[in-house]
Amino acid sequence: MIRAERKNMIEFIEKVRGISRDQLAYMTDAEIEYIYELYYHYHEEIAE
Template sequence: MIRAERKNMIEFIEKVRGITKEQLAYMTDAEIEYIYELYYYNHEEIAE
């Protein structure tokens, strides 16, 4: 994962779930990607 992708995912997770950057800083790329996908697709379904 490139740095810009990770940054965008972290910003989205912060806004949607209120998880802090400190909590996300200790997570691996795989963990962040999993959380992002889980909340992004859930958020997308609600928006439709």
């Protein structure tokens, strides 16, 4: 994962779930990606 992708994912997770940047900083790329995909798909379903 490139830095820009990780940054965008972290910003999305912060806004949607209210998880602090400090907590996210210690997570692996795989953990960030899992949380992002979980909540991104949840928001897509709501929007439809």
